[in-house]
Amino acid sequence: TSTVLWLRRDLRLRDHPALLAAASEAGGSGVLPLFVLDPALLGPAGPTRTAWLFRSLRAWSASADGALVVRSGKPEDVVRDVAREVGAEHVHVTADAGPYGRSRDERVEKSLAEDGVGLVRTGTPYAIGPGTVVKGDGGPFQVFTPFSRAWTAHGHPSPAASPPDDLRWVRRVDGEEIPADPDLGNLSLPDVGEEAALRRWEAFSGRLADYDTDRERPDRDGTSQLSAHLKYGEVHPRTLLADLAAGPHGSTKGGQTFRTELIWREFYADVLWHRPDSAREYYRPQLAGMRYASPTSGDGAEHLAAWQEGRTGYPFVDAGMRQLLAEGWVHNRVRMVVASFLVKDLHLEWQLGARHFMRWLRDGDLSSNNHGWQWTAGSGTDAAPFFRVFNPVSQGEKFDPDGAYVRRYVPELRHLAGKAAHSPWDHAGGYDHGYPQRIVDHKVEREEALARYAAVRS
Ligand code: FAD
Numbered sequence: 001t002s003t004v005l006w007l008r009r010d011l012r013l014r015d016h017p018a019l020l021a022a023a024s025e026a027g028g029s030g031v032l033p034l035f036v037l038d039p040a041l042l043g044p045a046g047p048t049r050t051a052w053l054f055r056s057l058r059a060w061s062a063s064a065d066g067a068l069v070v071r072s073g074k075p076e077d078v079v080r081d082v083a084r085e086v087g088a089e090h091v092h093v094t095a096d097a098g099p100y101g102r103s104r105d106e107r108v109e110k111s112l113a114e115d116g117v118g119l120v121r122t123g124t125p126y127a128i129g130p131g132t133v134v135k136g137d138g139g140p141f142q143v144f145t146p147f148s149r150a151w152t153a154h155g156h157p158s159p160a161a162s163p164p165d166d167l168r169w170v171r172r173v174d175g176e177e178i179p180a181d182p183d184l185g186n187l188s189l190p191d192v193g194e195e196a197a198l199r200r201w202e203a204f205s206g207r208l209a210d211y212d213t214d215r216e217r218p219d220r221d222g223t224s225q226l227s228a229h230l231k232y233g234e235v236h237p238r239t240l241l242a243d244l245a246a247g248p249h250g251s252t253k254g255g256q257t258f259r260t261e262l263i264w265r266e267f268y269a270d271v272l273w274h275r276p277d278s279a280r281e282y283y284r285p286q287l288a289g290m291r292y293a294s295p296t297s298g299d300g301a302e303h304l305a306a307w308q309e310g311r312t313g314y315p316f317v318d319a320g321m322r323q324l325l326a327e328g329w330v331h332n333r334v335r336m337v338v339a340s341f342l343v344k345d346l347h348l349e350w351q352l353g354a355r356h357f358m359r360w361l362r363d364g365d366l367s368s369n370n371h372g373w374q375w376t377a378g379s380g381t382d383a384a385p386f387f388r389v390f391n392p393v394s395q396g397e398k399f400d401p402d403g404a405y406v407r408r409y410v411p412e413l414r415h416l417a418g419k420a421a422h423s424p425w426d427h428a429g430g431y432d433h434g435y436p437q438r439i440v441d442h443k444v445e446r447e448e449a450l451a452r453y454a455a456v457r458s
């Protein structure tokens with residue numbers, strides 16, 4: 001009988017164990033590929049990720065001869081209806097590890113069971129499924145380095161085989177048009193989809209030798225920018241890890257560091273799997289009791305708006321926040337600096353920043369984003385100690401030494417040469433083109449943050 005392949009965060013054809021499982025069960029009867037436009041997920045997604053998703057669905061469908069069936073509604077209704085229409089005995093999925101995905105899948109599983117249809121989970125969006133790597137006592141890891149060691153010792157499967165040549169798509173049921181992209185204003189996205197992901201990976205592989213040093217430089221194209229491709233499963237991390245191991249960079253410093261970054265992604269998914277509450281709540285509850293500014297009144301509200309719009313008066317911070325609005329992506333170093341600035345210089349809670357990031361990032365991912373925020377806020381797993389406060393000026397001077405990154409995103413500072421772009425206050429005419437004054441004094445706010453922290457520790 002035909003089977004249903006319900007796609008979610010696995011929008012590719014290669015290295016796709018759930019697709020192979022669906023094809024193998026279906027044999028000559030064919031696989032119906034389905035995507036559900038779930039209002040519960042689309043509502044909060046924001047225009048960047050919505051556009052990415054719609055483009056990725058179009059790309060996927062094109063690569064499967066237009067066979068993708070798209071329907072809107074509650075997954076427990078839509079998936080059951082489609083399984084009935086096709087007469088499927090099983091619906092195949094890649095397991096979802098996030099809190100919403102897990103509870104949704106349980107609901108769908110129940111609804112399918114009423115018809116005697118099974119939900120079959122094969123693989124996850126990770127090289128090793130979240131929840132698999134545990135400490136000797138069976139408990140979850142809370143610190144990255146030992147997790148990384150245990151993850152490496154555990155090992156992960158090789159990439160899955162290519163889809164069979166005789167794979168047939170079922171075309172018997174109706175679907176909707178993939179909706180038009182939301183208005184992105186001035187934001188522009190790179191190419192989307194599996195082919196684009198593999199092209200990006202190939203181009204980046206040639207630069208892996210420099211990754212170890214270039215990855216800290218937001219003024220250079222030194223990182224892979226694969227994050228959104230990974231988020232939508234256009235490429236699986238297993239494919240990247242296998243290519244790395246087989247290629248010339250398996251043991252170079254650049255290759256090793258890149259592998260470690262992929263393990264961070266796995267680690268945060270594991271943390272979320274064990275602690276679903278940490279997507280919203282403080283991982284370390286102690287910091288919930290700290291005094292924070294109100295985001296809805298007075299300075300707090302004004303500061304939050306200035307931060308979101310990139311007009312804090314700190315060039316490196318503003319460049320990052322404007323890059324977010326222009327590209328839906330921000331360099332990792334800059335994510336850390338702008339996050340630290342929101343929490344420690346403006347005394348606003350990390351969740352406010354995490355929400356803004358999730359709205360605009362094309363790679364917005366609950367586990368990597370919210371734990372990245374908690375890490376910077378000092379409240380997460382192996383947290384950077386709270387008292388280590390990033391200096392937004394010296395960070396800029398160190399990692400964007402020629403000021404090129406700032407000038408790219410902040411036109412009001414383009415008249416300042418070299419690293420002068422990081423300190424308009426020190427240069428005659430620095431403010432001549434409308435760049436705003438600093439909204440707070442970093443030195444003062446750093447002391448204030450430390451005092452607030454000391455108050456919750458005592
Ligand atoms: P590369 O340097 O090329 O790294 C390769 C891959 O490794 C990335 O694509 C990503 O999948 C993974 N990776 C790298 N660094 C990290 C990290 N620190 N944590 C988890 N995975 C990592 N990453 C997201 O994918 N989605 C998010 O929503 C997100 N939000 C973040 C918020 C904050 C406050 C911080 C500090 C970090 C966040 N990150 C997030 C992690 C990191 O900034 C991005 O993964 C990275 O910048 C993506 O660019 P890249 O693909 O060029 O990375």
